[in-house]
Every structure is written in structure tokens, then in C-alpha cells.
Amino acid sequence: MKLFRWVLGAILLTWVGIIILRKPLPILFCPDLPYVGFLSRGLYVIILACLLSLYRIGRGPTGADRVVAVDILGIMIVGLCALLTISTGRSWYIDIGIAWALQSFISTLALSKYLEGRGFDE
Amino acid sequence: MKSRIVLFLIAFLAWALLTWVPDKQHLLVGLFVAGFVSFLTGDLFIKRPRLLKHPLRYWYFFFHYLPLFLWECFKANIDVAYRVLHPKLPISPGIVKVKTRLKSDTALTFLANSITLTPGTMTVDIDADNGILYIHWINVKTKDVDKATKIIVERFEKVLEKIFD
Amino acid sequence: MSNTIGLIFIGVGLAFDFFGCLGLVRLPDVYNRLQAATKCVTLGTCSILFGTFLIVGPTAAGMKALLCIIFLILTAPVAAHAVSRGAHRAGVKLSEGSVVDMYKKDKEGEV
Numbered sequence: 026m027k028l029f030r031w032v033l034g035a036i037l038l039t040w041v042g043i044i045i046l047r048k049p050l051p052i053l054f055c056p057d058l059p060y061v062g063f064l065s066r067g068l069y070v071i072i073l074a075c076l077l078s079l080y081r082i083g084r085g086p087t088g089a090d091r092v093v094a095v096d097i098l099g100i101m102i103v104g105l106c107a108l109l110t111i112s113t114g115r116s117w118y119i120d121i122g123i124a125w126a127l128q129s130f131i132s133t134l135a136l137s138k139y140l141e142g143r144g145f146d147e
Numbered sequence: 148m149k150s151r152i153v154l155f156l157i158a159f160l161a162w163a164l165l166t167w168v169p170d171k172q173h174l175l176v177g178l179f180v181a182g183f184v185s186f187l188t189g190d191l192f193i194k195r196p197r198l199l200k201h202p203l204r205y206w207y208f209f210f211h212y213l214p215l216f217l218w219e220c221f222k223a224n225i226d227v228a229y230r231v232l233h234p235k236l237p238i239s240p241g242i243v244k245v246k247t248r249l250k251s252d253t254a255l256t257f258l259a260n261s262i263t264l265t266p267g268t269m270t271v272d273i274d275a276d277n278g279i280l281y282i283h284w285i286n287v288k289t290k291d292v293d294k295a296t297k298i299i300v301e302r303f304e305k306v307l308e309k310i311f312d
Numbered sequence: 313m314s315n316t317i318g319l320i321f322i323g324v325g326l327a328f329d330f331f332g333c334l335g336l337v338r339l340p341d342v343y344n345r346l347q348a349a350t351k352c353v354t355l356g357t358c359s360i361l362f363g364t365f366l367i368v369g370p371t372a373a374g375m376k377a378l379l380c381i382i383f384l385i386l387t388a389p390v391a392a393h394a395v396s397r398g399a400h401r402a403g404v405k406l407s408e409g410s411v412v413d414m415y416k417k418d419k420e421g422e423v
Contacts, residue, residue, distance in 0.1 A: 161379065227351050228331040241410045241412040242414055263393065269396065
């Protein structure tokens with residue numbers, strides 16, 4: 026049963042991967058970069074990973090699972106911002122990334138304190 | 148006072164990197180901001196400023212600790228990718244207890260961070276008084292405290308002892 | 313040349329990000345998920361940021377990417393440590409196949 030699910034997942038991921046590799050959806054990028062194709066495909070890989078962690082946020086049996094998934098989502102958004110910086114050539118995307126990293130670290134600490142069942146003033 | 152100066156230098160460096168292509172206005176504002184921050188919170192930053200004077204510690208940090216850390220980090224990622232992609236999920240997790248000789252807070256923080264980013268191990272809690280770390284191990288090889296200490300902690304402890312103690 | 317190296321870094325980082333999220337979905341309990349996700353996603357994102365630095369060069373965006381790498385490496389393990397400790401104190405159990413739990417034993421001894 027487990028092996029069957031693994032094979033099913035592998036086939037699904039390969040199928041999605043082939044679709045992404047062959048036809049990157051059109052994005053409004055600055056067109057004079059030579060490697061825009063690679064970067065747009067990379068954006069789709071990150072979006073796929075974000076969808077996986079969103080699945081964990083929605084499904085997660087305990088609260089701790091959701092906190093982990095939110096933390097990981099926050100770190101991945103920083104990578105997304107870095108990719109957007111290259112592909113659009115606008116340097117303020119990385120500012121968003123830095124602010125997001127700070128914010129997600131603080132919020133993860135606060136959520137873990139909440140999990141622990143203690144007050145915030147400790 | 149020394150702690151305030153060190154914090155001022157680090158804050159000013161961070162400001163200069165954030166407003167890169169430094170010019171006069173940015174650096175002037177950064178001078179004021181870094182001075183204000185180090186005036187307010189400077190006494191919390193470093194407890195033992197005399198350790199910063201030894202050049203040998205910087206040598207150990209940049210040329211012994213960092214390459215070891217990056218190499219272990221890379222190995223950890225390969226390891227996790229192998230375990231995740233394997234159809235049968237070859238894991239046997241558990242929480243083990245290890246001992247450490249390090250005493251200072253900075254050294255313990257660095258040890259815990261290095262353990263978290265190296266293959267198969269993650270720090271769950273630190274008991275700083277007795278020098279005990281509780282470590283979640285994704286593939287438990289031994290339950291004995293001393294053997295686990297030898298496998299997990301030893302290689303970082305040797306380097307970090309030279310840097311922070 | 314530095315463009316090519318940067319693109320290689322970005323590709324490796326994307327692959328590790330994806331494997332980390334796959335681990336988040338596949339592994340059985342909170343602690344294992346935390347291990348896989350923290351390791352893979354931290355190094356993957358740092359690799360993407362370093363590739364960004366190599367491609368953009370030492371401009372404003374590049375320097376901010378370097379700062380972001382230092383910040384992520386310092387904070388991601390701390391966040392993982394806090395979440396795992398909170399989960400254990402909240403009473404989340406280890407999964408079925410786990411071998412030993414010395415932390416729980418020691419805490420019960422204290423109480």
C-alpha cells in the first residue's frame with residue numbers, strides 16, 4: 026500500500042515536472058535577460074514547494090505541525106523574493122525578503138511560546 | 148564600555164551593508180543610529196570582551212569551524228534528501244542525552260546551532276547547569292550517553308572549546 | 313562566468329527547498345518534519361541567496377542578500393529549537409516507530 030502511494034506520488038510529480046519544464050507559463054519579466062526561462066521555471070518549483078507546505082498547514086494533526094509549516098513557508102518566501110530580485114531587476118524585492126525573515130522569526134518564537142502554554146512575559 | 152564599542156562597530160557595519168554604495172549622508176545617519184542603539188542596549192551584548200582580542204580565535208573560527216560546519220551542512224542535506232526520497236522511509240527516531248564540557252552561553256548556542264544543522268540530529272533542550280543536551284536523532288545508533296557524545300558532539304566541541312573558552 | 317556559477321547555486325537551492333517540503337509532507341511526526349524541513353530549506357534558501365549575490369554582483373541588492381544569509385543561518389536553528397521544545401512540553405508524542413525518549417524520562421523524574 027505504501028509502495029503504491031510512493032509510485033503514485035512519483036508519477037504525479039514527474040508529470041507536473043514535465044509540464045513545468047516544457048511550458049513555463051508567460052510572466053511579465055524584463056525580457057532582455059538571457060536566463061529568464063530558467064528563472065521562471067524556478068519560480069514554479071518554489072510555488073509547488075509552498076503548496077506542499079500549505080497542505081501541511083491545512084492537514085496537520087497537531088498545532089505544532091502547523092507552526093513548523095508556517096515557519097518553513099516564511100523561510101521559502103525569502104528565497105522567492107531573491108528570485109524575483111534577479112528576474113525583474115528591481116532591488117527592493119530583497120528588502121521585502123529581509124523584513125519577512127525578521128518577521129517570521131519573531132512570529133515563530135511567539136507561536137512556540139504559545140504552544141508551551143506559558144505567558145509571553147517570561 | 149568595550150561591549151558598547153563592539154556593538155557600535157557591528158551595528159555600523161550592518162547599516163553600511165544595508166545602504167550599500169556608501170555615501171556621506173547615509174554614513175552620517177548610520178553613525179547616529181548605531182551610537183543610539185549601542186548607548187541603549189550595549190551592556191547586554193558581550194559579557195567577556197577580553198576574548199575578542201586574541202587573533203588565534205578568529206583563525207580557528209574562520210578556517211577550522213566554518214569549513215567543518217559548511218561541509219557537515221552539505222552532508223546533512225544529502226542525507227535528508229536520501230531519507231525523504233526512499234520509498235520505505237529508513238528512519239528510527241528517538242531523543243537521546245549527551246554531555247558537553249562547554250560552559251559559556253555563546254559556546255552552547257553555537258554548539259546547539261551546529262548540531263541542529265548537521266546530519267540527522269536536532270537539539271530539543273539544553274540543561275546548562277549540568278552540561279546536558281537533549282538531542283532528537285533521526286536514526287538512533289546507540290542509546291548509551293558516552294557513545295552518543297562521541298558520535299555527535301566531539302568534533303564540534305574540540306573546535307569550539309578553542310574559540311570560546 | 314559568475315552568472316553560470318550563480319545559476320548552478322540557484323538550481324541546487326531550489327532542489328533542496330523542494331526536498332525539504334516533500335519531507336514536511338512525508339515524514340511521520342513533528343520532530344522528524346522539523347529536522348528535514350529546517351535543514352533542507354535553510355541551506356536551500358541560503359544557496360539561492362548566494363546565487364543572487366553572484367549574479368547581481370556587489371550592488372545594494374547583493375549586499376542585502378549576504379546579510380540575509382547570515383541572519384537566516386543564525387535564526388533558523390533557534391526557531392526550530394524553540395518549536396521542538398514547545399511541542400514536547402505541550403505533550404506531542406513521538407511517532408510509533410521511535411526507539412527511545414530520554415527527555416520525557418528525565419522530566420518525569422524531576423516531577
